[in-house]
Amino acid sequence: MRIRFGDTQAVDGLSFELPAGGAVGIVGESGSGKSATALALLGLHQTASVSGTIEFGGTDLTTLTDREWRRIRGARIAMVFQEPLTALSPFHRIGDQIAEVYRVHTGATRREARRRAVEVLQQVHIPDAALRAESYPHQFSGGMRQRALIAMALVCRPEVIVADEPTTALDVTVQAQILDLLDEVRTTTGAGLLLISHDLGVVAGSTDSVVVMRNGRAVEEGATEQVLVTPRDAYTRELIAAVPHPNPPRIVSAEPLLRLDGVRKHVRLARRRVVKAVDGVTMDVRRGETLGIVGESGTGKTTLARIMVGLVEPSAGRVVFEGADVRRSVQMVFQDPLSSLNPRRPVGESIADPLYLRGVRKPREQVLTLLERVGLSAREYDRYPHQLSGGMRQRVGIARALAPSPRLIVCDEPVSSLDVTTQAQILALLEDLRSTLDLTLVVVSHDLAVLRQIADRVAVLSGGAVVEVGDTADVYEHPRHPYTKELLAAVPVADPVEARRLRALRRSRLV
Incomplete structure (x- = not known):
């Protein structure tokens, strides 16, 4: 298969097979052609040129008319999209949206479609399914919205399910639940699963075989265990090396800064x-030090981070910086740099804002130095946020935080949604800045693997309270609190054997 957007070759000669009831993973960095491949399998490319063959049940899908596609898309081949809030209509109830798919493809009555919608919501373990079918998407949590999308994909009993980054930005326990659910769906319904992800840990325990993509091409493919344990291609080895791994402990001062x-x-x-x-x-x-703060969504991590930097006033208690009730020399790196940067201004001007506030009249030279410090070039100064990749935007956010020469930087999910190689680069940058600029870091994350690589100590939050805190190695190897143990059991790992063992352990606890 080849996919071209104008002069851009997004996919170049990709070949693989998905057996009936099997599971194939496609992994690679952002821009490798993974999502373009997924959209082609459902005929969703409107402006692209797709060539080669996509054979499904003896039919070449590339030859279908729009009318023929409508009979297959959603009925025989279904897709679970990355972001459920954009894939679901905010104006319609969850149950109605699922029922509509069933009615369109089967001609069922409203009553029959409603019954089937509740049935699939029960199948994906939505509690009180009949009642929750009346809810709107904003009334569901992130994990429940993703379950609703899976239910919508299942409603017509498809032969193939395409899941495009189905766990991106979900916390580890919800991510584990979604992956376990997809595995359960595949084994109970017999549907084939194509699982697309930039995270090797996601595909390790959920697929039989893996295709590694780079620049639109498959650089390696084979059985999951072979590809992830004994990779042949240098690029695959680079991806595996970029997976977060524990760093040796450092001796850190016990003197509190905050x-x-x-x-x-x-x-x-x-x-x-x-x-x-x-x-x-x-x-x-x-x-x-680098202090990691970890917990599921809704545990209070971001609120605590914003209290640390003075963006949120606490209802009670004190935040003391170097012995005084004032937070000075503290900056924040936000989770989503695209929403925290002004889209109408060049990124260089956004970085310069703190310098203007300090009275620097012509900060361009200082900004260029900061851009270079975070691994960007001078030409990025006049570019706009939408013209940069996700990793580049995060580097801009870090440069802006460095501009006023802080002593403490609080990073809220700094590598969320980034592919593994970009994630590794940002973590290495933060560690380099901490050591060379004598910085103190607080890194907030739902990803325990990330914190194990970068943090000296870890604080575990649950229900707004710290349930466990200690040296990283001690917390990970000898967790004391049940909630910490639950989080660690849900961490995705790139070793297929260990990933399957952890899944079996999670299932045994549910029995």
Whole structure:
């Protein structure tokens, strides 16, 4: 198969087979052609030129008319998209959206379609399925929305399910649940699964074979265990080497730079309901260390990070920076640089803002130095955020945080949604900046593998409270709290044998 967008060859001579009931993973960096391949399998390319053959049930899909595609798409080949909030209509109930797919392809009555929608919601383990079918997407959590998309894919009993980055940006326990669910669906329904991801740990325990893509080509393919354990291609080895791995422990000063003392942030909602976003956190951030803060979505990580930098005022308690009730020389790197950068201004001007505030009249030279410091070139100064890749935008965010010469930088999910090689580059950059600029870092993440690589100590949050804190190696190797043990059991690993063992362990706990 070849896919071309104008002068750009997105996929160049890709060949693979997906057996009935089998599972194939496609992995590679951003821009390798993974998602373009997925869209071609459902005939969703409107402006691209697709050549070669895509044989499905004896039919070459590249020859189908729009009318013929409509009979296959969603019925015999279904897709689970990466971002459920954009794939689901915000104006319609979840159950209605699933039922509509069933009615379009089967001609069922509204009552029959409604019954089938509730049935598949139960199949993907949505509690109180009949009641929750009346909910709108914004009333579901991220994991539940992804389950709803899987239910929508299952409703017509497809022969093939294409899952494009189905766990990106989900916390580790929800990610494990979604991967376990896809594996369960495949084994119980007999559908073939094409799983696309930039994360080797995602495909390790969920696929029989793997295709490694780079620049539109398959550089290696074979049985999952062979490709991930004994890779032949140098690029595959680079991907595996980029997976976060533990670094040797460092000796860090015990002197606190920032101290949280009984910090609370309670938010009062309607009907006198109170959400305890942060609930009585007492903790030190030591000078020169990298402190990791980990927990699932909704545990209070981001709220705590914003309290540290003064963006959110605590309801109670104190934030003490070097012995004074004032947060100075503290900066933040946000999770999504695209939304935190002004789309109408060149990135160089955004980096310059803190320098203007310090009275620097002509900061261009300093900004160019900062761009070089974070691995970008001078030509990036006049480019706009949408013209940069995700990794480049994150480097811009780091450069902006460095501009006022802070002593503490709080990073909120700094590598979320980045592919493994870009992720490794950003983590290496943060570590280099910490050591060369005498910085102290707080890194907030739902990814325990990331924190194991970069953090000296780890604090585990649950329900707004710190349930465990200690040296990284000690917390990972000898977890004391049940919640910490649950998080560690859900961490995706790139070793297929270990990934299957962890899945079996999770399932045994549910029995």
